[in-house]
Amino acid sequence: MSVEAGLIRALTGIVGRAGVVATLEGRLTYECDMHTFYKGIPDVVVLPESAEQAAAVVRLCRGAHVPIVPRGSGTGLIGGAMAPQGGVMVSMTRMNRILEVDIANRCATVEPGLINLWLSNATRERGYFFAPDPSSQMVSSIGGNVSTNAGGPHCLKYGITVNHILGLQMVTGAGEVVWVGGKAQDRPGYDLTGVMVGAEGTFGLVTAVMVRLLHLPEDVKTLLASFSTIEDASETVSAIIADGIVPAALEMLDEVMIRAIEEGIHAGYPKGASAVLLIELDGPRAEIEAQAVRIEKICRDHLALELRVAQNDAERALLWKGRKEAAGVIGRITPSWLLQDAVVPRSKLPQVMREMLAISARHRLVFANVFHAGDGNLHPIICYDDRVPGELDRAKQANEELLHACLQLGGSVTGEHGVGLDKAKNLPYQFADADLNFMARLRRVFDPDGIMNPGKLLPDHPACGEGFRPVAPTLPGGTWV
Amino acid sequence: MEGLRACVHCGICLPQCPTYRVLGEEMDSPRGRIYLMRAAADGRIALTPTLARHLDLCLGCRGCETACPSGVPFGSLLEATRGQIERRGIRSPESDQGTLSLLLALFPYPDRMAALLPALRLYQGSGLQALVRGLGLLAPFRRLRTMEALLPRVPGVGSARLEELTPARGGKPRGRAGLLVGCVQRFFYPDVNAQTARLLAAAGYEVVAPREQGCCGALHLHSGRLDDFRAMAKQLVASFRGDVDVIVANAAGCGSALKEYGHWLQDPEAEAFSQKVKDISEVLVDADLPLGELPVTVTYQDACHLAHGQKVRAEPRALLRRIPGLKLVELAESDLCCGSAGVYNLVEPGMAAELGRRTAERIRETGASIVAAGNPGCIMQMDRACRALGLNVEIVHPVSLLARALREAP
Structure with a gap:
């Protein structure tokens, strides 16, 4: 459905001329997020500055039966912040204020466009931080983190985004403005906050978020262990977890990834090792010292080549910069890539890594690995060159085979990136028809007319006839779904 | 591609x-x-x-x-x-191409700048400027008002003369340094050039500032006027053909362009030229300089074409820290552009003013009384932005602080 001039005038009336992007050139830059594979140009982009404006936009669109696509910083990896059916994209970047920091109650209320890291930057001096740390945290928005229920390296110990959201304000697809959750614990009734986190904009627009703040740990210790095989590194991960230790973070990087990181960021990872584990411990000093001793022993028992401890904050920061910008450096090693986000139970990590090596060899494709090993959450970057005939097909095939390998081991199609357009088709692998239909009906409670981010999160055609069916997405030619 | x-x-x-x-x-x-x-x-x-x-x-x-x-x-x-x-002559109606062309026809030409200076001097010296600013006479004229507000104190006629050749004065001999005098720098901040030469001499360099040097073409390069830029670059390379060991720039925008001559001209002489170019802070950072006490609190704004263009961040800070008594406080987001960006603040006054305001707010938070920055454009821009905020700070080139602290042998 295309947006008419009258609607653009009405939107301008709500957000002002400076809040509307209607030119082709402007709209084009909004046609994809970090998953550039999926493209869909919005008919118009609006940038509200308040919840009131956002609510007015939703009501207007509902009346005109025009789809709405919310967008934060556009760093998503699942084709979530793009407009397959056109319509109105609502960019939250101008709603980026910290509304309240309440140290006594260890929480803060922020607008959805606030960049994740900026919150911790603003509270660090007072000794507090916001724990969910997706690798994109230097740019991704808290609203986007909430919508995808983002994870991150330190979520191994601290839990994922939903564990840190106390409440939120949402403009539902029906145009109602509701606050759910709040500072008080044990609220009566349904846990609506839990339902809304991870909804990927299919329920409505998140317009404010109340988050938990945690006290900074007394001490931090960051270890780097290198291995001559990926299998040794994988076995080490399983052994650390089996030993009852929950590190703050437990990340694995393979040789291909390290080479790219060192070329781009010079973070100090050992070149030449087949795999490296980045292990961070935090908490009371005595506790982490004891854990470090146990971890060092486990690493040596599993034939670690080298063990290193970051000597100061600058060294630690540089290692993390390398890890967190890993997705950004892949432009140095490959012209095109697919990024997988599948999960296996962490005890199955060695098994799935063996399978991955076999798949990579079978399809003659380079895989770059950088992932949350402690969570069993894989992020192989499947490298291919779109200019070489057949490579894309091989990459897609490899991607599919890996996904099925993970599911067979009792895993999940997505760990932390969300579903979006990319993985909606995969949900039936994991959920029964009844589950999917239940989710579709839930969606309709919040968004009765199906205008919110259509085509995302749920597959288009739930098997059962009673399921909610959004209009079939119209994708541009060549798009792979 | x-x-x-x-x-x-x-x-x-x-x-x-x-x-x-x-x-x-x-x-x-x-x-x-x-x-x-x-x-x-x-x-x-x-x-x-x-x-x-x-x-x-x-x-x-x-x-x-x-x-x-x-x-x-x-x-x-x-x-x-x-x-x-x-x-292709594509123009956006919202962009101020007229002002851009005017400035590109003015700044890079020493004779045209020289002709303009007496008039500016008269404007400031006669009290006319005070009247204009006091009464807001330029309020209706956006372009003129922007330019007027950025105008620094035009130096007097006899100020800070820079000789073509300055002999080394101290330390162990370091060789010959060619000094780029710049366009804005030589007319509005000639002291900075004189101070640069003094410091280089004290560090053991013989300094040569070729009289025939013209504009480096950076402004043209950044505006996409590549043909003009290449012509200027070739001329500049030729004017430094003499035997110099290092070519020193004290304006970040110019230095960054000089370092890219090799890329844009694709010829061996330009490449060799670029290899020799260094920012003044890179040259002085490991030089022996006898520095006396200067008890001031200073903050440092990274000029974009130093921090981002040349990846020079540590050297200017290290130099400032070497001055006894000087307290260097970090400026939040010091590598975010202040809005100067060559002639940007003249052709995009709205965005530039907003960025200037944000920079001035951050400067206020530091409590420093002096802001150092290694580029004349940044100095003008921050000077205006701080004035607009009613903030009483001095904006200087780091070289000026070093020169103040320098204790030369008699």
């Missing part, structure tokens, strides 16, 4: 982009601008006035290059695309 393909659309550049910080719009971010350049290169869209507008609004600060993990060479992509837009 390969440079454009290297962008993986991760968005890490967004928070480092001044225009994105102000507008929050994708097409006014580095990622969006790269997307538009690539769409044009792929033939998906035409080079339109609207596209040109989004590139015009870019300061060319290259903060995105520092942020980019994939190494996208944004600055040269921007300049190449601006070059194409310029060649």
Whole structure:
């Protein structure tokens, strides 16, 4: 459905001329997020500055039966912040204020466009931080983190985004403005906050978020262990977890990834090792010292080549910069890539890594690995060159085979990136028809007319006839779904 | 084109982009601008006035290059695309091309600048400036008002003469240094050039400032006027043909352009020239300088073409810290552009003023009484922005602080 001039005038009336992007050139830059594979140009982009404006936009669109696509910083990896059916994209970047920091109650209320890291930057001096740390945290928005229920390296110990959201304000697809959750614990009734986190904009627009703040740990210790095989590194991960230790973070990087990181960021990872584990411990000093001793022993028992401890904050920061910008450096090693986000139970990590090596060899494709090993959450970057005939097909095939390998081991199609357009088709692998239909009906409670981010999160055609069916997405030619 | 393909659309550049910080719009971010350049290169869209507008609004600060993990060479992509837009005569009605052309016809020409100075001197000396500013007489004229507000104190006739040759005065002999005197620097801040020569001499360099040197062409390069730029660059290379061991720039914008001559001219002489270029802070950082006490609190703003263009961040700070008694306090987000960006603050006064205001707010938070920055444009811009905020701080080149502290042998 295309947006008419009258609607653009009405939107301008709500957000002002400076809040509307209607030119082709402007709209084009909004046609994809970090998953550039999926493209869909919005008919118009609006940038509200308040919840009131956002609510007015939703009501207007509902009346005109025009789809709405919310967008934060556009760093998503699942084709979530793009407009397959056109319509109105609502960019939250101008709603980026910290509304309240309440140290006594260890929480803060922020607008959805606030960049994740900026919150911790603003509270660090007072000794507090916001724990969910997706690798994109230097740019991704808290609203986007909430919508995808983002994870991150330190979520191994601290839990994922939903564990840190106390409440939120949402403009539902029906145009109602509701606050759910709040500072008080044990609220009566349904846990609506839990339902809304991870909804990927299919329920409505998140317009404010109340988050938990945690006290900074007394001490931090960051270890780097290198291995001559990926299998040794994988076995080490399983052994650390089996030993009852929950590190703050437990990340694995393979040789291909390290080479790219060192070329781009010079973070100090050992070149030449087949795999490296980045292990961070935090908490009371005595506790982490004891854990470090146990971890060092486990690493040596599993034939670690080298063990290193970051000597100061600058060294630690540089290692993390390398890890967190890993997705950004892949432009140095490959012209095109697919990024997988599948999960296996962490005890199955060695098994799935063996399978991955076999798949990579079978399809003659380079895989770059950088992932949350402690969570069993894989992020192989499947490298291919779109200019070489057949490579894309091989990459897609490899991607599919890996996904099925993970599911067979009792895993999940997505760990932390969300579903979006990319993985909606995969949900039936994991959920029964009844589950999917239940989710579709839930969606309709919040968004009765199906205008919110259509085509995302749920597959288009739930098997059962009673399921909610959004209009079939119209994708541009060549798009792979 | 390969440079454009290297962008993986991760968005890490967004928070480092001044225009994105102000507008929050994708097409006014580095990622969006790269997307538009690539769409044009792929033939998906035409080079339109609207596209040109989004590139015009870019300061060319290259903060995105520092942020980019994939190494996208944004600055040269921007300049190449601006070059194409310029060649095809595509103009955005919202962009102030008139002022741009006027400035590009003025700054790089020493004789034209020299002719203008007496008039400016008279304007300031006669009390007319005080009257104009006091009564807000230029209020209705946006362009003129912007230029007037940026005007620094024009130096007097006999001030700070720079000899063509300054002999080494101390330390162990270091060789010959060629000094680039710049355009804005030589007319508005001649003291900085004289101080640079003094410091180099004290550090053991014989300093030569060739009289025939013209403009380095940086302003033309950044505006995409590549033919003019190349002509100026060739001339400048020729004027430094004498035997020098190092070519010293004390204006970040110029230094950054000089270091890129090899890339843009593609000839061995230009490449050899570029290899010799150093910012003054890079030259002095390991030199022996007898420095006396200077008890002041200073903060430091990274000039974009030093921090991002030349990756020089540590040296100016290390130099300032060497001055006994000087307390250096860090400025929050010191590598975010202040809005100067060559002639940007004259052709895009709205965005520039907002960025200046934000920089001045951060300066206020430091409590420093002096701000150091290694580029004349930044000094003018921050001076105006701080004045507008009623903030009483002195904005200087780091060289000026070193010169104040320098204790020369009698």
